[in-house]
Amino acid sequence: MRPVERFAPSPTGLLHLGHAFSALMGFDAARAAGGVFRLRIEDLDAGRARRDFEAAIFEDLRWLGLSWPEPVMRQSARGAAYEAALARLGAMGLVYPCSCTRADIAAAGGAPQEGAEAGPPYPGTCRPRTGGRAAPGAPHALRLDMEAAAARAGALTFREVGAGPAGETGEIAAAPEAHGDVVLRRKDGAAAYHLAVVVDDAAEGVTHVTRGEDLFAATSVHRLLQALLGLPAPIYRHHRLIRDASGRRLAKRADDVSLAALRASGWTPDDVRRAVGLVRAGP
Ligand code: GLU
Numbered sequence: 001m002r003p004v005e006r007f008a009p010s011p012t013g014l015l016h017l018g019h020a021f022s023a024l025m026g027f028d029a030a031r032a033a034g035g036v037f038r039l040r041i042e043d044l045d046a047g048r049a050r051r052d053f054e055a056a057i058f059e060d061l062r063w064l065g066l067s068w069p070e071p072v073m074r075q076s077a078r079g080a081a082y083e084a085a086l087a088r089l090g091a092m093g094l095v096y097p098c099s100c101t102r103a104d105i106a107a108a109g110g111a112p113q114e115g116a117e118a119g120p121p122y123p124g125t126c127r128p129r130t131g132g133r134a135a136p137g138a139p140h141a142l143r144l145d146m147e148a149a150a151a152r153a154g155a156l157t158f159r160e161v162g163a164g165p166a167g168e169t170g171e172i173a174a175a176p177e178a179h180g181d182v183v184l185r186r187k188d189g190a191a192a193y194h195l196a197v198v199v200d201d202a203a204e205g206v207t208h209v210t211r212g213e214d215l216f217a218a219t220s221v222h223r224l225l226q227a228l229l230g231l232p233a234p235i236y237r238h239h240r241l242i243r244d245a246s247g248r249r250l251a252k253r254a255d256d257v258s259l260a261a262l263r264a265s266g267w268t269p270d271d272v273r274r275a276v277g278l279v280r281a282g283p
Helices: 017-032 051-063 079-091 102-107 146-153 193-203 218-229 259-264 269-276
Strands: 004-007 036-041 095-098 141-144 157-160 170-173 183-185 208-212 235-239
Touching: 004 017, 004 208, 017 036, 017 051, 017 208, 017 235, 017 259, 017 269, 036 051, 051 259, 079 095, 079 141, 079 183, 079 193, 079 218, 146 218, 157 218, 183 193, 193 218, 259 269
Parallel strands: 004 036, 157 235, 208 235
Antiparallel strands: 095 141, 141 183, 157 170
16 A cells, blocks of 8 residues: 555644644655655635745745645635535434524533534534524534434544554544534535545545644544545544643744744754654655
8 A cells, every 4th residue: 555644734824843743754654655745735714824824834845855746735625525525414414504603602511613623512502403403594504413423433443553642542442422513514614624634635545644643532523524424544643742842832823933933043954853853764
């Protein structure tokens, strides 16, 4: 099997050492195995994705010495594929409209659960199976009826060749129920992260997903969606997060040092590799 790795950043800020760690690890693994390294631009969040950040991603990754097949997939052009997946889940009776606002959900003791954000699961206010209903005519998101979905799919596992935050490795029992009724399509009409990432990994033939351990828990949701949609399950390699001197994980905020800033201050790609603990792979 010729492995296909991918790095899938969102162009909502400048890349930092944590992104470099993911990208380099995936690239090195692909190269060592004679496989392919892909870049995918996850620009679904029209309010936050910016073309200048996208250009910076290309520049930073090229500077690091990475290369990938062109053209790259951009999620903003993939609406039809996400709608087709939603329709399949809808036909299984697993999707329902939800008109709750963030304030409604907070008042009912939940968290909005959009994208990969963590928080208590959605309280089920609009879930038809338990007697709920979206407000007619109100803007609505689409949610997965998690309990029904998990029951339909049955017990699932995924293969972890890195490690989760608590050192989980090997064949991992998926626990998607903990996420509750995740959003699959947002109120603005864009597909949500969980759905898009699963559809796109399959469309690109991705066999190995290398990413930070902050997404380890979300993998259970991804595995469930793969099973329901009949998509192959990649092998997952989650890695430790890169932290700053005070132990805080890096984020795409202005106060975290970007690769662009490190480059401007004289860092070399090898300095980046050393900083994240990766030795240079081959000549
Ligand atoms: N686009 C996501 C991010 O930038 C990563 C998604 C993934 O690797 O699955 O955080």
